[in-house]
Every structure is written in C-alpha cells, then in structure tokens.
Amino acid sequence: SINAGHHKFVFLLKEPLYYVSVSRTGESDIQIRDQLLYLHNQILSVLTSVQLTRIFEQRVNFDLRRLLGGTEVFLDSLSTLFHNDHSFMLSGLQCLRMSRITRDQAGEILSDGRVKNLLYAMVVADGKLATLLRPRKHSLHPSDLHLLFNMLTGSTTFHTAESWTPLCLPKFNPKGFLHAYICYIEKGVSIVVISTDKSNFFEISEWKTKIVEAMQKKVVLQYIKDAAEKSYMVEDIQVPSLLHFMYKSKVHVQFTTPGLSGMYTNDLDKKRLFRMYQHLHDRMHHKSRPLKLYYVNSEKEAMLGWVSYSV
Template sequence: MGSKDAGSSPAIVLDDERPPPLPPRPSQTIEGGHAVTSVERPQLQSKPTTALSSMNIQTLSFPDGSRGTFSTNADNASTGADRIDVVPEESMRSRGLSMGGSDLDEAMSVMSFAPTLRPPGDLESLLVGDMSKRSPAWALLRAQSSAVQPFETVNSSKMAILTNFEHEFDDIPDVSENWNDEDRLQMWKSKLKHFMILSSAGKPIYSRHGDLGLINSSMGVIQTIISFYEGAKNPLFGFTAGDTRFVIATQGPLYFVAVSRLGESDSQMRAQLDALYMQILSTLTLPTLNSIFANRPSTDLRKPLQGTEMLLSSLADSFTKGSPSSLLGALECLRLRKSQRHSINNAFLKARSEKLLYGLIVAGGRLVSVIRPRRHSLHPSDLQLIFNMLFESGGIKSGGGENWVPLCLPAFNNRGYLYMYVSFLDGQAESEATPQTSADTDKEIAIILISTDKESFFVLQQMRDDVVTELKRKRLLELIKAAAQKGRPTIDEITPGAHISHFLFKSKANVQFCMPSLHRAFDGMVQRRRLMSLYHSLHATVHTKHSHLKVLNCVSEEATSLAWVTPIFELYCVAGPNAPRAAMAQAANKIIQWAKREEERLFIIGGGVF
C-alpha cells in the first residue's frame, strides 16, 4: 500500500500541473448559417512582406572620429533573397505547427517569418523605400543646424540658476518699514556668489553682499568651522553644501572665503581669493598687516582699510561676471602694427625721466606700451590691480585728470610702497557726475608713470607732458584713439565662414591673451556669464591635477566647445551645439595660424627697455 501511494503521487502532481484545455474558438457565421472561410473573409489591404534581402555593409571612419555604414552595389550583393523567401504555410508545417485560415490571417506578421539565424553581417532594414528618404524640409533644417549659436537652445535646469543674475549686483537695502531682517537675509541668500574676509579672531572685515551686521552670525559659524579643523592640525580648504561650494584660503591672520553656485573649480576660486589678498596688501603692505595683528590679534581691520571697499567690490564683481584676464592669468593688449607700437615706445623712451621705474600707456583696459628696466618686469597680477583701480572702481577717475597714488605692488615687492602718477588723456575722467558706460571705458586712454621717489610728482608730470607732445607730433595719439574705438576684430575677420562664435587665445611666453569682439549671442549679462562658465569648465578640466589632456572637445545641447593646450599656447573656443568636430578643429587651426601671423600686432614682445 505504501509503495503504491508513493508511486502514484507523482502522476497526480503531473495531472495538476497540466494546463487546462483552451475553450473552442467560436465559429463566425453569417445569416445563411455556414461558417466563414478564409477565402470568403475580406482580406487585409496590406500583406506581410516575407522577402528579405541581404546586403554587404561597409563601415567607414571619418577624420572627425564619427563612423558611417554604407551598402555596396546591389549587383555585387549576394542573392540571399532567393534563399530566405519563406512561404508561411510551409514554414508552419516545417515547424510542426498548423493553423486554421482565420488564425493564420490574424496572427501572422512580418517578424514571425524573419529568420533568427543569419550569417554574420548587417542586414538591410525591413522598412525600405520612401520612409527612409529625407524630405526637402529635413535637408533644409539640417543645412541650417550648424548656424545655431551657442545657448540658443534653452536648458531649463541651467537657466534657472541664472534667472536673477541681472540683479546679482543690486545692493541689499537697509532695515526699513518695507525691509525687515528676514527679508534682507533672504535676499542675501539669493546671491549666487559671495566673498567674505574675516580675521582669525572672528572679526568681520569685508563682505561683498550685505552689511556686516546682517551676516555677522554667518561669519561666526565659518570662523568656528575653520578653527575646529585648524585645532585638529588638518586645515580646511573647502566643502560643499547642496549645490554651493565653499572655498577657504588662509593668509596669515586673515581668512578669505568664497561661496559660489556658478560651478567654478576650487583652484579658480582660490586664485580669486589670492587677488583679494593682493588688493589688501596693495593698501597696507605685508609688514604693516603682520604688525597690526601681532600687537592686537582682535584688531578691527576695517579702519585701516577704510576707502578700499570700492576696490575690493569691483574686483569681486569682475570675478562674478567672468573675467578672461583673471581666468587665464594674462593681460590683453591693444592691437597695433609692429612699426606703430615701436614708434610709441620710442616716443616714451625719448621723454623718460631718471625718476621713472615703469611707464605704461593703457587704452580701455588694454595695454598699448610699456617701458621698463632691463632686468625687471611687472607681474600680470600687479597690472590687474592697477587696471582695476583705474578702469573698474572709478575711484581714481573721480579725482580728476591727474592723480598721485601710493600703492604696494605685492608681486614686485610686498614690503614697501611705490608711487603712481596717473593721467587720463581723453578728458572723460574730469567729470565726476557723468556716468561711465562700458563703451566709454573701452575708449579711455591713460598714462601711468611709476616711481620709487615719493617727491617725484612734478618730475613725472613734466614727463607726461613731453610724452603727449611727442605722440601728438607724430600723430600717434590719434592712432591709439582710432584703434581703441575700432575695438577687437570680429570672428568673421579672423576666420571667415568658420562655425566658431568666440575664442580665447593665450600666449604663454608673453603671458598675454587675445579674443574677438563678442558675438550678438553674448550681448546680455546672462549670456556672457554662461559663456564664461563654459570657459571656466574647459579650463578646470584641462588644468586638473594629474590631467594629461592636450585636446578636449565637449558637446552639449547648448554648445560645442574645444580646449587645446600646448607648452606654447592655450586655445579655448565655443560654437553652436550642431557644429561638427571636424569644422571645430579646422577653425581652431585657422585661429592658431592667424595668432602666429599677427603675433607682433596682438602681443607686446619685450616692450621698451632702458
């Protein structure tokens, strides 16, 4: 009994697992009562396609790195279509299957009879004919796609960050009936970039946005975090909170903090903090700064720095807007012929005074001429401080046509002062009430004479008069004004017919850079910031520590960009999102050839030496 039960139980299980039979298919009848056969049923208008043609496929690689597949001539293709034609009914019988007429008509499809085992190789698409042809409208759109400029396509996620960028530099109002502390704090938090300076004792020194009373608690939190890590002998260099990056730089008794949501790298923001530190040293000198905190670590540095807030803010704003000069660590020169620049240098040298250390002629923030001692040259960071003081802050221009300014150039000598005589030649600086526009700034011409003697004002003033007289006599001053008013060359003048919209070219040997005039696509402040953010991203990628990239090509839905770095130059260029890589490479080569051909016009090589 036991063995029988044991042997019969598997059979019972098998019976339970067998699927139940399908119900009989209801027959379709008409009024006569007989079933409708497949012959009598109305046929579908479209019939299955069972003939597949095998084709020889050739894959080609193009110079820009893309690939394409092409079929060979039909005459050379194999006659595989005869071998793979399949009759549906015979195919079903060969597989041991049978179908009624109605089942066959309803169930069969093209892919039901497509063979699954094929010889190696690509197959021609089943959908061939008119559907694979491009319409004239498609061809027209494709031809125009390369003309799409950068950032014309809208990326909502990226645009949301810069929605209120035009109000980034609006001042936060004081407490009033319409503005309480909570509203002011919310406005402060909405800013995309902050710069803060505080002492190691926690005393606030400077903040770009908001008064120190508003952000005193925030600075206290930052000072506590920094001190905690310093106490653990593990200095804090930066951290991330959400989409915000904090970068910290410690310079002696001072803490510099940059807070950004603009996607800049740590090294880029640290270079900006170093520039703010240099701006402070240009006012105090390093020995003075150290002695202040050596005697009283809790000293409030706002009094010694009184009057420099405008310089710090203009420098910080240039970083927020995007400064090619600070990004590349280089200067831009006014484009002039080699012979013309040589004549300007000679006129400068002819009027040189014995008290002169450095002499500069600057037009609209671009260097025209420099004369210097044989074994000395000014560092670009020092020149950027001078240009910021002259053309960005407005402090010197409001003083009239002539100024005598003591300042420290930290990269030259951070322990003492030099004395700078500044004279504007266009007369625009004499009106304090007249607002300065960017167009006016681009045309301003200034002569800068630097000396180590604080009593040499009148000597340098006479030298300035002699230089202007000589420049006017040779009609060189008119030439400088005309070149400044003409502005930078357009991209079409440099590379006619290229897809490039903008570029930055840096000559490493001369520590100078050039760029074309801004395309209409970058007219607005937001568009310019998006362009500079793209340049920041390229620069950060190719200059990342342990990076060995020489050429970088980036493609996004907004723009196509290229970075090319060699020991001789750096090139960054931007084009529309549909620009081919081959066209980008060709345009980059043209830009390099143009820069090499125009090198002595674009850059100051050596300058006037005495």
C-alpha cells in the same frame, strides 16, 4: 572646501587674515582660491605685508575696515571682474590690438627723455596695455598689472586729475611701497608711471606733458584712442562656423579674444560662455590629470581646448 547643497564654501588662510567664499557658480576650488588670493593682494596693495603683520601683532582684534576705508570700491570692482574678464583665469594680459608701427612709436616716445628713478611707464587704453617701458631684467607680473588696471577702471577718482599714490605691488615686493603717477590723457586712455622716489611727482608730470605733445604731433594718441573704441569680432577672422575663441601665448603671457557677437550678445549666453571657458580651462589644467586636448559638445555649440607647448 565644503559643499552644502548647491553652494560651495572655499577658505583661504593668509595670516593674519582668513578669507571665505560662498558660491554656486560651478567654479572649481582652485579657481575660487585664486580669486580670494587676488582679493588678498588687493589689500596688500594698500597695506604691505609688513604693516599688516605688525598691526595684528599689536592688536589681535583690530578692525581692518578702519584702514581700508575708501578702498571697498576696488574690492567690489575686482569681484565683478572675476565674472567677466578672462585675464584672471588665464594669468595673462590682454593687450590693445593695434598696428606694430603705432605701438613702436608709442614706445619710442615713452623712452625719450625719461625721468630718474622711473621703474615702469605704460599707456593703458580701455583696461588694455598699449605699450610698456620697463628695465631689461625686471618684468611686471600679470597679477600686479591686474591690480593696477583694476585701480584705473574700478573708480572714477583717477579720471579727473593727475594722481600720485603709494602702491604696493605684491609680486614685485610685498614688503614695501612704490609710487604710482596716474593721468588720463584722453577718455579711456591713461599714462601710468611707477617710481621708487616719492618726491618725483612734478618731474613726472612735466615729462607726461612732453609725452602727450609728442603723441599728438605724431597722431599716435588718436590711433590708440581709435583702437580702444573698437574691438575686433570673430567674423573678422573669417573662419566658417567659428562662434568665439581665446588664444594665449605662454611665452608672452598675453591673450587675445574677440568681442562678443551673434548668439553671445544676451546676458544669459554671455555668462554661459564664460562658465564654459572656466570649466574647459580647469579640466585641461587640473593638477592631477592635465590634458592637452579636450572636446565638449553642448546643446548650442562644440568647444575644443588645445594646449600647444611650442608657443
């Protein structure tokens, strides 16, 4: 990286592509490189690593924009999420807060009568995972799910009709395509199915109809929709003087954080809080000198970071 005045230049080489970021946000080199890597993986989700390498072997000066036309919206959306979504910094998933009974019911409905060649099936609400059906020995990497969720929220293209699109999940397999079925069954609530069979669309579509009918019959869909429309606040925790918090379970690769309230409802303090969390996380997980406990006192609040190896 290069520092020039208030600006930081960070580079990432992922042959045959070079990435560069120019920022003045105060983020660390590692945090910015992680963001550049996400942008690289977003490109791989459209073009596999094999295709990308082959293209530039044939034409070194090839203009990649010709093949990325229409996907700029997802790169823009991802760049925006870096500055208001903690998922990327924490390498974790924010699951939808809902009752265990409702989540179990949704999982049972998904697992009933599933189609052939189905790899993953999930219900996503407001960009959060409600339930996931997967093979016992094949979990999805959080970064692959982040790219998938970015597709759902980054464009309104998928909101109006059933979609069937080839998709590369770089952590799962950077060399090949899977096929994603996406359908919004309620406002903000979607069913996503990942299949290995490119001819599975109609079979999955019929299965989706049965899933929606079962969810409506058991009122599961309404519960999911209600949960997505209202996030919990720090006041619900009833801890005196607590202004905000984040908690990540390393075992489950999931995190939870309340909605912003009180002094963090204006844009300036929202951004300030986000940067403070970034600084705290970087300081505690620094490669050369990681910390288990870190306390910092500012003009408006005191922040405590704690790494517990038991959860």
